[in-house]
Amino acid sequence: MSTKSISSRPRFLVDVDGVLADFVGPALDIANRLAGTEYTEVDVKDWDLFGLPGLREVESRSWNRIKEPGWARYMPIMPGAQDFIRELSEIGDVRILTAPVYSPTFCYDRWMWLEENFGIPHKHVSFDKEKFAHDGDMLIDDRLDNVRDWLRAHGRRRAKSVGTALLWDRPWNQTTEAHPKMVRTRDWNVALHTARDVWRVGWGTTD
Numbered sequence: 001m002s003t004k005s006i007s008s009r010p011r012f013l014v015d016v017d018g019v020l021a022d023f024v025g026p027a028l029d030i031a032n033r034l035a036g037t038e039y040t041e042v043d044v045k046d047w048d049l050f051g052l053p054g055l056r057e058v059e060s061r062s063w064n065r066i067k068e069p070g071w072a073r074y075m076p077i078m079p080g081a082q083d084f085i086r087e088l089s090e091i092g093d094v095r096i097l098t099a100p101v102y103s104p105t106f107c108y109d110r111w112m113w114l115e116e117n118f119g120i121p122h123k124h125v126s127f128d129k130e131k132f133a134h135d136g137d138m139l140i141d142d143r144l145d146n147v148r149d150w151l152r153a154h155g156r157r158r159a160k161s162v163g164t165a166l167l168w169d170r171p172w173n174q175t176t177e178a179h180p181k182m183v184r185t186r187d188w189n190v191a192l193h194t195a196r197d198v199w200r201v202g203w204g205t206t207d
């Protein structure tokens with residue numbers, strides 16, 4: 001074990017929806033029931049799933065369901081996500097960075113979900129849509145805009161592989177637009193390898 005203090009460890013910023021938790025599946029279930037459609041996640045080619053034909057009319061009612069007490073507490077866990085977070089925690093400090101949802105219970109339910117399923121304490125969870133405002137050594141997120149903006153803010157200041165970001169490969173982020181330091185993957189092992197690279201190659205080097 002390293003003799004470095006906690007603050008000297010690499011800092012990994014990890015998104016929830018689309019990375020650790022399946023948001024689109026259950027959200028589509030709600031929207032499909034309300035709209036009488038049968039979409040699956042491969043149909044979601046754009047960030048706005050309610051942009052699919054017939055779903056705009058049920059967007060507001062779908063969100064009302066998503067905001068109900070308990071919904072965020074019992075979201076499906078992505079296969080492999082728990083082992084990943086456990087191993088990532090051995091390499092560095094894991095911090096959750098997730099967009100807030102405006103409801104009396106959603107953020108509390110998310111805290112509980114993270115604590116109960118991943119052992120992540122609430123004080124290590126930041127609710128912020130502006131992910132670029134948070135410093136770290138690696139971001140994992142499924143939203144291309146988040147990855148690009150974060151890399152603009154943090155990708156250039158760092159040595160070789162530090163300040164890198166993983167775009168979690170999903171149907172709704174397929175585009176040719178990229179950033180030189182962006183890694184597109186949906187493989188936990190690639191994510192761990194990249195995280196170890198941050199530790200081995202980049203950490204401790206000067207800006």
Ligand SMILES: [Mg+2]
Binds near residue numbers: 019143
């Ligand atoms: Mg996400």
